[in-house]
Each structure stands twice: as C-alpha cells, then as structure tokens.
Amino acid sequence: MENRAEKRRIVLVPVAAQGHVTPMMQLGVALQLKGFSITVAKRQFKQISSSLQHVPGFDFVTIPESSDMSEFKGLGPAEFLMKLNKTNEASFKECISQLLLQQGNDIACIIYDKLMYFCEAAAKEFKLPSIIFSTSSATIQVCYCVLSKLEAEKFLIDMKDPEMQDKVLEGLHPLRYKDLPTSGFGPLEPLLEMCREVVNTRTASAIIINTANSLESSSLSWLQQELGITVYPLGPLHITASLPGPSLLQEDRSCVEWLNKQTPRSVIYISLGSKAHMETKEMLEMAWGLSNSKQPFLWVIRPGSILGSDGIESLPEEISKMVLERGYIVKWAPQIEVLAHPAVGGFWSHCGWNSTLESIVEGVPMICRPLQGEQKLNAMYIESVWRIGIQLEGEVERGCVERSVKRLIMEEEGAGMRERALVLKEKLKATVTSAGSSYNALNELVKDLKTQ
Ligand code: UDP
Numbered sequence: 001m002e003n004r005a006e007k008r009r010i011v012l013v014p015v016a017a018q019g020h021v022t023p024m025m026q027l028g029v030a031l032q033l034k035g036f037s038i039t040v041a042k043r044q045f046k047q048i049s050s051s052l053q054h055v056p057g058f059d060f061v062t063i064p065e066s067s068d069m070s071e072f073k074g075l076g077p078a079e080f081l082m083k084l085n086k087t088n089e090a091s092f093k094e095c096i097s098q099l100l101l102q103q104g105n106d107i108a109c110i111i112y113d114k115l116m117y118f119c120e121a122a123a124k125e126f127k128l129p130s131i132i133f134s135t136s137s138a139t140i141q142v143c144y145c146v147l148s149k150l151e152a153e154k155f156l157i158d159m160k161d162p163e164m165q166d167k168v169l170e171g172l173h174p175l176r177y178k179d180l181p182t183s184g185f186g187p188l189e190p191l192l193e194m195c196r197e198v199v200n201t202r203t204a205s206a207i208i209i210n211t212a213n214s215l216e217s218s219s220l221s222w223l224q225q226e227l228g229i230t231v232y233p234l235g236p237l238h239i240t241a242s243l244p245g246p247s248l249l250q251e252d253r254s255c256v257e258w259l260n261k262q263t264p265r266s267v268i269y270i271s272l273g274s275k276a277h278m279e280t281k282e283m284l285e286m287a288w289g290l291s292n293s294k295q296p297f298l299w300v301i302r303p304g305s306i307l308g309s310d311g312i313e314s315l316p317e318e319i320s321k322m323v324l325e326r327g328y329i330v331k332w333a334p335q336i337e338v339l340a341h342p343a344v345g346g347f348w349s350h351c352g353w354n355s356t357l358e359s360i361v362e363g364v365p366m367i368c369r370p371l372q373g374e375q376k377l378n379a380m381y382i383e384s385v386w387r388i389g390i391q392l393e394g395e396v397e398r399g400c401v402e403r404s405v406k407r408l409i410m411e412e413e414g415a416g417m418r419e420r421a422l423v424l425k426e427k428l429k430a431t432v433t434s435a436g437s438s439y440n441a442l443n444e445l446v447k448d449l450k451t452q
Helices: 002-006 018-035 045-052 077-103 118-127 138-148 152-158 164-167 189-198 213-227 254-260 279-295 317-326 335-340 352-362 373-385 398-409 414-431 437-451
Strands: 009-013 035-042 059-063 107-113 128-133 206-209 229-235 267-271 299-302 327-330 344-349 366-368 389-391
Touching: 009 018, 009 077, 018 035, 018 107, 018 128, 018 352, 018 437, 035 077, 059 077, 077 107, 077 189, 107 118, 107 437, 118 128, 128 138, 138 189, 138 206, 138 213, 138 373, 152 189, 206 213, 206 437, 213 229, 213 352, 213 398, 213 414, 213 437, 229 437, 254 299, 254 327, 254 335, 267 279, 267 335, 267 398, 279 299, 279 317, 279 398, 335 344, 335 352, 344 352, 344 398, 344 414, 352 414, 366 373, 366 398, 373 389, 389 398, 398 414, 414 437
Parallel strands: 009 035, 009 107, 035 059, 107 128, 128 206, 206 229, 267 299, 267 344, 299 327, 344 366, 366 389
Antiparallel strands: none
16 A cells, blocks of 8 residues: 555646746655656646656646637736636646546646646646645745735835835734835736735645745744645755756856866856846946956856847957956856856845755855845845845946955955855755755655645
8 A cells, every 4th residue: 555655646737937847846856756756737838848858757748728828918927827827727627637547546646836726626626635836935925925915006005105115014024015026027906916816725735835944934934824734845955856957048068167267266156047137238237347346257148138139249349358358158057066166156146036045055145136026035035134145226337246246255244144155055955954844844745645
C-alpha cells in the first residue's frame, strides 16, 4: 500500500513565465525525489512553454486553448488574468478527465500557481485534492489578502493623504499602506477583484510558498491564521531542487570566463529579470554611472529589454565602447552561477522574488531598482527589513548610479550589508537542511500528499 502511494501522480499547473515556471519545476523535482510522478499541464502559445520539455522525467500535457487570444486584446493585466481563468475552466476539466482516463484514478493532487485558480473547478468536479503554490513572497500574499478587503474608491481617497500613506497596517508591521503592491496590474478596481479571486482558497487544502521562516516568519504566521489552511514555506526551492533550465533564452556561459578574470567581490551583476524593460535614456545614464564608478560590471541586456533600442549594438559607438571597456554584456546569464561567483560583489536587480532569493542564498548585497508593486515591496524588505541593499528611487541619473555602486562595493556601509547578507545566507541554507523549517515543511507536505 505504502509503495503504491509513493508512485502517485501530482499534476502541476504553472504560469507560463520564467519567474513562475522555474520554482514550479523545482517543486516538481523536490516531489519527484520523494517518490511522486509529475505531470505538468501547460498552456500553449508561450515561448517558455516549449523550453519546459527539458525537465527530465516529467510528463507534459497541453491544456487546449479554449478562446481566441484576440479576445484578450486591450485588457489590463488584472482583467486579462481573470478572463483567462474564466475561459480555461472547461478546457482544464477536459484535460484532467483525459488524464484520469489514461492513468486511472491515481492523481494525488493538483498543485497550481495561485494565479491559475481555474484549476479549482476541475479539482471540485473530479473530487481531487488541490494545493495552491505561490511563487512570490509570503508578504505579497498578505498584501493580496489586505487588498481583497479594500474598497477602491475609499482607498484612492485615503492614498491622497501622505499621513495615511505612511501609516503602518494594523498588526502587520513594517507594512505601510503605500507598500501595498497596487502598481503594475492596471486600474485599481480590477486589481482588487483579482486579489479577491486569488486569495479565495476554495477547496484547496493548503498553500505552498517559496519562502522561509527565517525571512518572513511574521507574514507566515499571519497567513496561517488568516487563510485557515495549512501554509507550507518550502523555500528557497532552488537549493532543495536545483535543475538546469527551463530557460527563456540560451544562457551565455562566456560571462563565467570573464568573471574568472576579475578580482574578488569587484563586479556588479545587473539583471532586470525576464520581463522588465527600461528606457534608452535610463540605460545611458546607467552606462555612464557604471563606467564612472570604475568598477567592472556584467550586464544582462535581453533582446527588446531596452525600449527604443535593439540592445547595446544599436547605441552610439562612443557609449558601447565605454560600456565594453569595463563591462561585459550578455543576453541571458546563468544567474545562480554568476551570483555564486567570488568575483561578484553586488547585484543590481529589479527585485523579482526569485532574484531576491537567489541573491540572499549567495550572500550578495543588492542595488534595488524595482519597477512595479511586488518588486517595490521586495525592495523595501531588502533595504529596510533585512538591510542588505540600497534602493534607487526616482529618475536614474549617472551621479547616483556611480555613488550607489561605490557605496555597495567600496565603502563600509556596503561591507555591513554584505555581512548581514552572509548571516542571512547561513540562516536560509539551514532551513533546507535536516530539521530546518523548510525541510520539515516539505516532509509534512509529502506526508499529507500520501494520505490524500
Ligand atoms: N534569470 C536567469 N538569467 C538571466 C536573468 C534572469 O537565469 O540572465 C532568471 C533568474 O535566475 C530568476 C528568473 O530568471 O530565477 C527571474 O525571476 P524573478 O522572479 O527574479 O523576476 P521576473 O522575471 O519574474 O520578473
């Protein structure tokens, strides 16, 4: 009986974006190592979906696209997401019914990205257990809960008052009203509606979060009380289950050879993740500031990531020459390996949650340049709670770029941040080793999955 249970299947449903797919695949590997079979149900059309096939030992099925994507044109991100969830309910039910036919009644659980809540309809119909997976921080989930209870009109009036903006949310220190991640999802009303959908746990029995007690213990306890279902902090999953790919673009490993030639802790690594863009003007100011700092830098410039330019090649010759004098440019880097390299002294990041975890795990202090709400909240934690980074706010200008790089790499202030980052690194590593909190949470989850 025990042996049969160990071979049961978990169906994973990721969001087709780098920052969501990677931790979901890591979770899959962690569960595969515990004896489960893994099937990934993915949507069509996305570039990242094709690279998914590279995860060894997983089965893949495609959720049939149930609507014409042209119907989504012009929708803001929150409206897009809600429509996608509505239109995918039926096709996911069809997908699960096919799986049940092929594999018998052997699905132990559907684990879905919190944004893919359409999965719940199928779980309910086929009486299958389901668990939510959050690829962002626990504090973001707390914010979604808070936002889900707000009234748009009143909140907009309140936020015009500077005193209200700085007010700490009751019982949620250090979160202030202005930290609530309201930018990047379009107009407020659909965002609040989306939050209501996302925090609704429906029939899910638990939520897995890619975080650790040592980073966010108070947010985790708050969520446990608020949601009334088990909260499993399993992170950082990339330590528990590292895997090569899936990757949006081919990793350019030549940057590791370049790093090998640099002095220890001298290099600033710059990456804005898989989606963020910047204006050419900002890029030029960064280039000047980095160059004036006289520190070497490794810069990820994805095709299309600089608005109005095709990348470094299309910039004025004088600029690209200056950049290439001290810097090295790649389209996509092996980020975890880069952050672990002894030559790297700091990470200029947009503060996506995966990048944040990866940086902390390597004890690398950060220059934070967040672009939207969730990243701003992560940046606030990096700068003010964990005190392992500097946040750049307002317009980027070469003087402040130069100053921030020097503060982080050369000055005592930066040394203090590195020291704290190294302490946090050790704490985080301890959470995933024997008897650590994430290690224990994974074992609890496995026990629950086997008795579902
Ligand atoms: N990444 C990478 N190479 C790069 C840039 C990014 O492998 O050159 C990976 C990075 O390691 C992280 C992910 O892309 O795991 C980005 O996720 P994050 O949550 O930081 O940001 P998002 O892309 O979702 O905005």
